[in-house]
Amino acid sequence: MEEKHINSFIHGKPKEIQELYAAHKNAFLNFGKKYGLDNDDLIDIYQEAFIALRKHAINGKLANVKSSLKTYLFGIGKFMIFDLLKEKKKTFTLNTDVLSEYSNIEKVDIEFENEELTIEQQLLRTHFKKLGKKCREVLTLFYYRGLTIDDIVELTDYTSKSVVRSQKSRCLKSLKEMIKPLRNE
Incomplete structure (x- = not known):
């Protein structure tokens, strides 16, 4: 995983964190559309997934992760999408x-x-x-x-x-x- 980005999370570098947030947002929103959720729900999920990613970085949980940061972020987001679908009782x-x-x-x-x-x-x-x-x-x-x-x-x-x-x-x-x-x- 990208050590530079993990350090940005750990050391609270706002500019780098904002750039990282923006870098994957549109791709995630496009990815999430296939689940039939509206844009507002997907933005909320992306924000929550990004916050969870940052917490994982701060807590050292990303040290042994072999995937890219984007893949890991999308994995978190995908779990959240399914939880929301279950909550909304969609098919x-x-x-x-x-x-x-x-x-x-x-x-x-x-x-x-x-x-x-x-x-x-x-x-x-x-x-x-x-x-x-x-x-x-x-x-x-x-x-x-x-x-x-x-x-x-x-x-x-x-x-x-x-x-x-x-x-x-x-x-x-x-x-x-x-x-x-x-x-x-």
């Missing part, structure tokens, strides 16, 4: 291999309200809770939050993309094995 489209294997569903629209769930969704919800913490984390980040393997490596303690891919694969296989006997009944 989010989730692509999932698990459900498509057991039915002909390729995309599942999940309402954040408790609407009626399909059998597959009920099975997925029930057995997802039985997975270990690491499995739930990886699958949530990948499928629910929509993060890439690279994003997951950058935002977690995983050491490489291959480790994340292997973990995701094992977790998905475990989930499928839990669901499969129930689908055959």
Whole structure:
């Protein structure tokens, strides 16, 4: 990560901080538009994500981060976007291999309200809770939050993309094995 920018945060250099803020703002707003939020919400999220980034720099949490500052900032912002969508109870489209294997569903629209769930969704919800913490984390980040393997490596303690891919694969296989006997009944 850019040491110069981290030092600007730590030492409170207003000019450099303002330049850094402006450097990624428009890109973030364009990135956020695909989630259907209005410009005011996206500006608020960007500001909150930027403040969180600065706090991470001050607290030394960026020392071992391998991603660029922009990628890290966008990762924080993406979490905040999903939290706002959940709060507003908007629909989010989730692509999932698990459900498509057991039915002909390729995309599942999940309402954040408790609407009626399909059998597959009920099975997925029930057995997802039985997975270990690491499995739930990886699958949530990948499928629910929509993060890439690279994003997951950058935002977690995983050491490489291959480790994340292997973990995701094992977790998905475990989930499928839990669901499969129930689908055959």
